[in-house]
Amino acid sequence: MKLKIHEIFYSLQGESSRVGLPTVFVRLTGCPMRCVYCDTAYAFSGGSNMEVEDIITKVAEYATPYVTVTGGEPLAQKDCHVLLKALCDQGYSVSLETGGAIDIAPVDPRVSVILDVKTPDSGELKNNLWGNLAHLKKADEVKFVLCSRADYEWAKDFLAKEQLTAKCSVLFSPVYSQLAPADLADWVLADKLPVRMQLQLHKILWGEVPGK
Structure with a gap:
């Protein structure tokens, strides 16, 4: 059984409730979406085919x-x-x-799913598979990557409509170098939203460096 793997690397987890934990990242090649803020466009192509057993062996090295x-x-x-x-x-x-x-229903239930909900300014709102929300577990997390105040207001309304925070943890993240983190923090505090605001730790440490 082979997968097209772009890279396997060891770093600190930069996002989610696992932020800061030493983690092995297995990055697969290819993506059907083209978010305007994408920071991994280099993984749309390239990489090499690896057997699952070889991936497991590589992961174990770390x-x-x-x-x-x-x-x-x-x-x-x-x-x-x-x-x-x-x-x-x-x-x-x-x-x-x-x-x-893409449907998350077949994902092994032992896996913690970090599910993006694409906002209007992402350019990919139309490709959200809304049925995924029904498959969320308590151990999963939903992430909103926010480009603007308009995105924030949209996400806030979506939270209330879907009662997402009752299903799992919710993450709000500002687009790097586009939405000021302090602005997002002020909005979250003013509205008393029960969400986790996050910054991308790896970019704070190393900037936009692939494989970090």
């Missing part, structure tokens, strides 16, 4: 219990589910970063 499967869009490769199950079977604490356009 001796950490935390693994994040990401992209691109990892679920665009249907055999990603085989990899996720294999990692869980090995005892890893596995998270999956997915853009929200």
Whole structure:
């Protein structure tokens, strides 16, 4: 069973409730979406085919219990589910970063899903698969990447409409170098939203460096 892998690397988790944890990242090649703020466009193509067993062997070299499967869009490769199950079977604490356009129902229930909900300013609102919201578990997280005050207001209304915070944790993240983090913090505090505001730790530490 082979997957097209763009890179496997070891770094600190930069986002989600796992922020700061030493983590192995398995980045799959390819993505069907083109968000205006995408910071991993280099993973749309390239990479090499790897057997699942070889991926597991490479992950084991880093001796950490935390693994994040990401992209691109990892679920665009249907055999990603085989990899996720294999990692869980090995005892890893596995998270999956997915853009929200592909069905998460088949994802192994042991995996923590980090699900993007695309906002209007992302340019990909139309590709949200709304049925994914019904498959969220308490251990999952929903992420809104916000480009503007208009995006923030849209996300705030969406939270209330879908009662998302009753289903799982919700993350609000400002687009790097576009939306001022302090502005987003002020809005969240003013509206008393029960969300986790996050910054991308890896970019604070290393800037926009691939493989970090």
